[in-house]
Amino acid sequence: MTETAPPPIITVSNLIKQFGRFAALRGVTAEFSAGKLYAILGDNGAGKTTLLRTLAGLNRPSHGQITILGESKFHDICHEVGYMAHPSLLYDEMSGMENLEYFARLYGIAGNSRCAEVIRAVGLDPDLLRPVGQYSQGMRQRMSLARALLNDPRILLLDEPFSNVDLHSAKEMVRLLARARDNGRTVIIVTHQGSLLEGAADEFVWMEFGKIVERTRGLTRGLKK
Amino acid sequence: MSAPAAVTRVTLLKDLRLEWRSKDAINSMLFFSLLVVVVFSFSFDPSAEESRQIAGGLIWVAFLFAAVVALNQTWAREIRNQVLDAYRVSPAPSNSLFIAKTLGNFIFVTVLEALMTPLFIVFYRLRSIGPVWQLLLVVMVGTWALVVNGTFFAAMSLRTRSREIMLPLLLFPTSIPALLAMVQATTSILSGESAHFWIVLLVTYDLVFTTVCLLLFETVLNAE
Amino acid sequence: MIQWLNDAKLHDSMKKLFPILGVLTAILLIYALYQALVVAPTEQTMGDVQRIFYYHVPSAWTAFILLLVNFGASVFYLVTRRSTADIVALVGAEVGVVFLTVNLVTGPIWARPVWGIWWTWDMRLTSTLVLWLIYVSYLFLRRFSSSGETPLLAAALAVLGALCVPFVYFSIWFFRTQHPQPVLGGGGSIDPRMLHVLLINWLAFSCFAFLVCWSRYRLEKLQREVDAAHAMESLLEPRESVR
Numbered sequence: 011m012t013e014t015a016p017p018p019i020i021t022v023s024n025l026i027k028q029f030g031r032f033a034a035l036r037g038v039t040a041e042f043s044a045g046k047l048y049a050i051l052g053d054n055g056a057g058k059t060t061l062l063r064t065l066a067g068l069n070r071p072s073h074g075q076i077t078i079l080g081e082s083k084f085h086d087i088c089h090e091v092g093y094m095a096h097p098s099l100l101y102d103e104m105s106g107m108e109n110l111e112y113f114a115r116l117y118g119i120a121g122n123s124r125c126a127e128v129i130r131a132v133g134l135d136p137d138l139l140r141p142v143g144q145y146s147q148g149m150r151q152r153m154s155l156a157r158a159l160l161n162d163p164r165i166l167l168l169d170e171p172f173s174n175v176d177l178h179s180a181k182e183m184v185r186l187l188a189r190a191r192d193n194g195r196t197v198i199i200v201t202h203q204g205s206l207l208e209g210a211a212d213e214f215v216w217m218e219f220g221k222i223v224e225r226t227r228g229l230t231r232g233l234k235k
Numbered sequence: 236m237s238a239p240a241a242v243t244r245v246t247l248l249k250d251l252r253l254e255w256r257s258k259d260a261i262n263s264m265l266f267f268s269l270l271v272v273v274v275f276s277f278s279f280d281p282s283a284e285e286s287r288q289i290a291g292g293l294i295w296v297a298f299l300f301a302a303v304v305a306l307n308q309t310w311a312r313e314i315r316n317q318v319l320d321a322y323r324v325s326p327a328p329s330n331s332l333f334i335a336k337t338l339g340n341f342i343f344v345t346v347l348e349a350l351m352t353p354l355f356i357v358f359y360r361l362r363s364i365g366p367v368w369q370l371l372l373v374v375m376v377g378t379w380a381l382v383v384n385g386t387f388f389a390a391m392s393l394r395t396r397s398r399e400i401m402l403p404l405l406l407f408p409t410s411i412p413a414l415l416a417m418v419q420a421t422t423s424i425l426s427g428e429s430a431h432f433w434i435v436l437l438v439t440y441d442l443v444f445t446t447v448c449l450l451l452f453e454t455v456l457n458a459e
Numbered sequence: 460m461i462q463w464l465n466d467a468k469l470h471d472s473m474k475k476l477f478p479i480l481g482v483l484t485a486i487l488l489i490y491a492l493y494q495a496l497v498v499a500p501t502e503q504t505m506g507d508v509q510r511i512f513y514y515h516v517p518s519a520w521t522a523f524i525l526l527l528v529n530f531g532a533s534v535f536y537l538v539t540r541r542s543t544a545d546i547v548a549l550v551g552a553e554v555g556v557v558f559l560t561v562n563l564v565t566g567p568i569w570a571r572p573v574w575g576i577w578w579t580w581d582m583r584l585t586s587t588l589v590l591w592l593i594y595v596s597y598l599f600l601r602r603f604s605s606s607g608e609t610p611l612l613a614a615a616l617a618v619l620g621a622l623c624v625p626f627v628y629f630s631i632w633f634f635r636t637q638h639p640q641p642v643l644g645g646g647g648s649i650d651p652r653m654l655h656v657l658l659i660n661w662l663a664f665s666c667f668a669f670l671v672c673w674s675r676y677r678l679e680k681l682q683r684e685v686d687a688a689h690a691m692e693s694l695l696e697p698r699e700s701v702r
Contacts, residue, residue, distance in 0.1 A: 028690050028694070030690070031689040031693055033694040034688060104461075
């Protein structure tokens, strides 16, 4: 079925993350390829968020190695990564456009055209002056996704992006993420709502107690829980 | 990629714009500064000759209180929606963030001082025998000393319990030499004496601590 | 240096030597006390009260050395991230603060009979007070830090605090030259017999400090090993319930 498997874009090797006596990640080894959409599922405390944050360079692993795009230091490839989480990572008091203009400057992107383009791509209006704090959760998460897409990243890391989001917005976001995957991006989504990604995700990664226990094509698990 | 100076400028402008918009913060702090001056006037009788002699010290303690209130909200907005994560994930250099925040605090605290100073002058009938430009220099250099350490310790306090008490707890001890210098310089200039040593000390203090804070900020920002 | 400190043989030999060293240090301390109280000549202006000087001054010197160790270890930690350096820094600060406290407490005890006041803002005492404040705030940071990166934050604070020390001394020195106050311990030269007793006491204090530091170091090291063992356990066994 597959010709030659594309080289992994992210390699995680025996990743261990401990917070004092508590081990959030107990030896995670995995590979993620380009142009695929992964859904990471698991109960609370399984280590999904910790894994994603460690991939995003926000946590330093206690042991183990992460290689992204051939680099082991996150800062070397940070312009190729987009990160999104359950909090919006936006300033409540500014409008969507103002927020994106600011973050665009952090990435060295000049002008407004990219910001407007990306806001339209998530189905929102770039001219909306309303501060982000007054958005509905669905709108806010879509704006947050727009922020993550600003730098046209090759890798998208999303942590519970659909939490408390209305179905319409959630489906919009899934459509967008699937399109990003089709354009060759790697998308890794941590979520509780696996059903939203059925049909869109290439692979479901199941985590339990800080380890990856199974990887499946669909939402049904082969191994007993 | 993202030039450090550009990031600093953009961050500073963003902060100033946000402060301007949510005027509640500015208003409440301005009012707080006024309260401090009035409370001091009741505690240290302005009509007494002794009070006028220590006015240099009083004014700086008042500035310090105002500074702590301002410093405590340095990172409030960045914490709220975990915006700090977005910054850390981006290629923007941490030092640019630090300088932008320090400059923002500097402007903010200077505005508060600009309100409190005329009140002090009026209430305590202060007269300066020495040149006023020297007083302004002392205020600039002294405020920077408080603000550069304060912004740094505010970032450190983010990773602690009891955030709001940790900031003054960390800031006050290391600021004591600078405070002594500020007060002595002000008192000297008011009474027409030379403040040369104190100004040199303050400038050196500023240079040393700004450098060290810049060197260590990235470490502190990413300590999670 | 780190490897030497962690060497199992060193720990073993220290375990055996510790009681002997303890007894020797106790003897030295008693001897030093005897020297201070009996052998040292009586000071001409202050009389016997002055003898507290033999505790007041060496405690400060010992504290300075310990705080210097804290600074060195903190810088080392920032560069190498070795946890042993962090433990050395912690020990240096804790024991250093203890000796600073001794200095701060003996100051008023001395000042009261001599000048009738409990506190004098003399240069050395004031500087010690500020130093004490700086390093107590360091200990507070270590206590209140909720992050797993406490050693990093503490090391950063230690560097800032240490850099502050010259400023503390300069500013207070100049302030005192402008506003002179009675100086505890006087200025000028010291009688060589007094110097001799002073040095004996300093030696005794240093030995005592060393033993206390070693004990504290062992204690902290063991505590961390226990924590690491618990962490390893948590790593290997799946948890029954969610945290």
